[in-house]
Amino acid sequence: MSTIGWYVHHHGSGHLVRFLAVRPHLSDDVVVLSSLPEPAALPPRTRWVVLDRDDDVVTGPDGVARDPHEADPRAGGHLHWAPLHHPGHTRRLATIAEVVAAERPGAFVVDVSAEVGVLVRLLGVPLVAMTQPGVREDAPHRLARGLAHAVVAPWPAGRIAGAPPELHEVGGVSRFGGRPRSAAPEPGRVLLLGGGPEAPLRAPGTTGDWHWHRLGDEGWVEDPWHDLCRAEVIVSAAGQNAVADLAAAGARAVVIAQDRPFDEQRATADALREGGLAVVVDAWPDDDAWPALLEAARRLDPPWERWQVAGAAERAAAVISSTTERWR
Structure with missing residues (x-):
């Protein structure tokens, strides 16, 4: 040994x-x-x-x-x-x-x-x-x-x-690989994954019947699996761990490619877009664009098995x- x-x-x-x-x-x-x-x-x-x-x-x-x-x-x-x-x-x-x-x-x-x-x-x-x-x-x-x-x-x-x-x-390496879902998606529930301390993602002003929840708003979440499962749509940056977690949860997602060295997130976002795995945007959208983006994500049937998390x-x-x- x-x-x-x-x-x-x-x-x-x-x-x-x-x-x-x-x-x-x-x-x-x-x-x-x-x-x-x-x-x-x-x-x-x-x-x-x-x-x-x-x-x-x-x-x-x-x-x-x-x-x-x-x-x-x-x-x-x-x-x-x-x-x-x-x-x-x-x-x-x-x-x-x-x-x-x-x-x-x-x-x-x-x-x-x-x-x-x-x-x-x-x-x-x-x-x-x-x-x-x-x-x-x-x-x-x-x-x-x-x-x-x-x-x-x-x-x-x-x-x-x-x-x-x-x-x-x-x-995709996820801490949730192979874990069974703990809840069914709740209609209209949007989960916002932070995007990191340097460039936090923010909820838009109004999006109709969609209800936004930011992971960690009520304190550090040691195990966010239940939150991932409850969301009908997840809004996330295109980091490797975040995308692997989306795949593990079989999520319908809107993914925003953030600026990172060496175009790291843009390369990942391009792969998601080409594979039909998420609704992908290259910058944070204006507030009035969100209802259409969330509806497009809701209609997805993403083949996340292609991300090979298992x-x-x-x-x-x-x-x-x-x-x-x-x-x-």
Whole structure:
């Protein structure tokens, strides 16, 4: 029995949710490294190591405050984020190296960071890279992907345009994969999924007989499955985890592609539109457009099985385990 390392990016909650979906299907011990705080309940045989942040303003020895965005973080386009003279960045990578030296992991999953992927491979550990949709042919992405022993894509095979051929397209990874519905849709009920703290989605002014509910308005919802099932229509951003949850619930949905690096959400939205899986718009609609959009979503019979959520977490775990076994 060996240990698997797993880097969880701190932007949003999607990377953590994906880890928690895949973790039950791995038989090895896992050590997680992230700038996120340790979750209240970790799966058994899982250890969490908190990393320093590397994106805050720091004061140099000369007493001058320095913004890491102005400290050559992209290294002339060869990297995505490696700011000069940032102590948090230095300690963060040093901690990863210390954990690798102590644990000697059989493989290391990176979700997502080109720099952490390069470091792990330089330390002599088999690398499993999680990837995201979008246009990712820049030098750092190509380098990390080329160093990886396996690249896992959490979307269905052949659905995302421009995906490189070496990917393991395992299907949409949802924490709700295979879970039976807990309620029938309530006519006229619209569930609004937030869209993230940087660009929250908002309910429009008036939409006739439709009744809007925002997930989390009454506090953090640990298990939103019942809310997903009760909605007749769900309005959501086009993030990978959100779309996988829509597929797991068999939802009728209006999906808005938000601006994200590398056109990540637009690539996913295009796949949903082409597959007839949701009503897709490229920007937040005007209030008077909503009644027609909701009616169009209500009439959908989306073939969500095409998003291949069933068994996706198990398939991702199988890629990780096979990489560990191959290079043990």
